[in-house]
Amino acid sequence: MVLRTGPDVSLPWAIPLGADLEPLTSRAAAWRGWSADWPMLAVALVLSLAYLWGVWRARRRGTRWPWYRTAAFLAGTGALVLITHSFLGAYADTLFWARATLVSAVFIVVPLLLALGMPLSLAAAAMPPAGRRAAAALLRARAVRRLGHPFVGAVLFLILPWVYFFSPWFEATMRHEAVDVASLTLFLVLGFVYYWTRLQLDPVPARYPQLLSMFIGMGEVIANAALGLALITGGGIIAGDFYAAVARDWGPSLALDQKIGGGWYWLVGHIAGVPFIIIAFWLARLADAETAREVDAVLDELHSGDGPLLKPWWESDPRFAHLRTGERPGGTGNLPAPARGSD
Incomplete structure (x- = not known):
């Protein structure tokens, strides 16, 4: 996010290095294509420091926070920095596929890692009782x-x-730094809200079966692929006037650039979508196992003591007595044993 052609290039964090970008025609150029994105760096630092402070507060209050939750959250903030400061951020205003890949990663991949860190549960563990009550009321x-x-x-x-892609919003994010920062922040927040309510690892307003989450996730992976196909097969060039004004003389044509971007959006969605479905399936199995344990505990309480207090209805029904004793109905002798090899 370094090339700006709109009026907001005077913002203090805008770095107009578009003219200095070398053609992205090799891996070496990609490795050299790092740029500073101060707003996203600030977001990542604030989130990381707040999370680590929460871990420290939770430990002081006697809660041992799992290290793998901390690792997942910090992996999310680290991925945010890596994505926005790498060549994807540097060329996001020059190549459609770079911006499409960046947006899909910020919207789909980073929030999943943040949600796996369970930041809301950590906040509750770090809060005093009054703060937890206020959060529960919220x-x-x-x-x-x-x-x-x-x-x-x-x-x-x-x-x-x-x-985003099929409205003037897309071009506005490339012309105005403030719109770009606000848009990426919005994608990050709404992506987290999505995974927060899907995974239900943190406290949520209302719980629903994890299998429902898994099936909805499958449908959303398909819908994400539909957007990728729309970008690949679309007849018009998105933000064509803007990209024509950039006037780069290297890399793919505008049409091919958009097709590559659609393919990358599709791929990134699947990279996050498949693990999400696997996690949702695993959580559904854990929920089923917990339900089974609760049912077994209730049955154990009902059958505690010298004898069972509650019997299945068929054990006391005289019509099924022959199934328990092995006699023929009507008392005509025992039922013959089945022959060997019989079905």
Whole structure:
């Protein structure tokens, strides 16, 4: 995010190095294509420091926070820095495929890692009792409950990228640094809200079966592929006037650039979508096992003591007595044993 042709190039964090970008025609050029993205760096640092402070506070309050949760969250903030400061950020205003890859990673990959870190549970562990009560009351608020509904998250997750790519919003993010920063932040927040309500690792306004989350996730992977295909097969050039003004004389044509971007958006969505479905399936199995343990505990309580307090209905029904004793119905002798090899 370094080339700006709009009026916001005077912002203090804007670095107009577009004229200095070498053609991205080799791996060496990609390795050299690093740029500073101060707003996203600030977001990553604030999130990381707040999380580590929460871990410290939780330990002081007697809670041992799992190291792998911390690793997942820091992997998310690290990925945010890597993506926005790498050649993807440097060439995001020059190549369509670089911006499409960057946006899909910030929207789909980074929030998944952040959600696996369970930051809301960590915040609750670090809060005093009054703070936890206030947070619980916030979760019960009507607006939060609506935002946490599975279908609301699905609609936002599916529609937002379509609106972004096929509206003037896309070109505005390349012409105005402030719009770009606000857009990436929005993608990051809504992506986290999506995974927060899907995985249900943190406290959520309302819980629903994990199998529902898994099946919805499968549908969203297909819908994500549909957007990639739309970018690949679309007849027009998105932000064609902007890219024509860039006037690069290297790399793919505008049409091919957009097709490559559609392919990368599709691929990145699958890179995050498949692990998400696997995690959702694993969580569904854990939920089923927990339900089975609860049912077994209830049955053990009902059958505790010298004898069973509750019997299945068929054990006391005289019509099925022959199944327990082995006699023929009507008392005509025992039932013959089945012959060897019989079905």
